[in-house]
Amino acid sequence: MKKLMSKIYLTMALATVPIFGEDLNKKLSNQTGAFANGAGLQAVRLGQVVANVIMAFLSILGLVFIGLIVYAGYLWMTARGNKDRVEKAQDILKSAIWGIIITLSAYSIAYFVLNYAFTGTAPTPEGGSYPQ
DSSP states (O other): OHHHHHHHHHHHHHHOGGGTOHHHHHHHHHHHHHHHHHTTOOOOOHHHHHHHHHHHHHHHHHHHHHHHHHHHHHHHHTOTTOHHHHHHHHHHHHHHHHHHHHHHHHHHHHHHHHHHHHHSSOBOTTSSBOOO
16 A cells, blocks of 8 residues: 555656756656557546546436336336335336436536536537637
8 A cells, every 4th residue: 555655646746847847847748648649549638537527427327317217117017006116106206307307407507517618618509609
């Protein structure tokens, strides 16, 4: 564990390159860019990674609620007139629908805010952006 922590501290120290001078900063930047190009990667900002994680989480959450809707439908269809199971299925269905509504609204708000944060313009319904 100590070795891992020392590697993390070393990486953090090397990330604070302006302390060591402009020349070392340029060399490390060039090496990082060359490594990324050689590996077929593109430079990505931390904010974009966070945005992708948020959108992926909300997408998975939406799939969970769709699964709950299917499960509630299965319970209702197999209730065979049992009022307790029908009520349980209805409660799950109501909760899942509310969850879908909240998740879709959170997804749309996150999409709008993150798109505006990274591009600086609001998206239009046609897929373009409003002029500044």
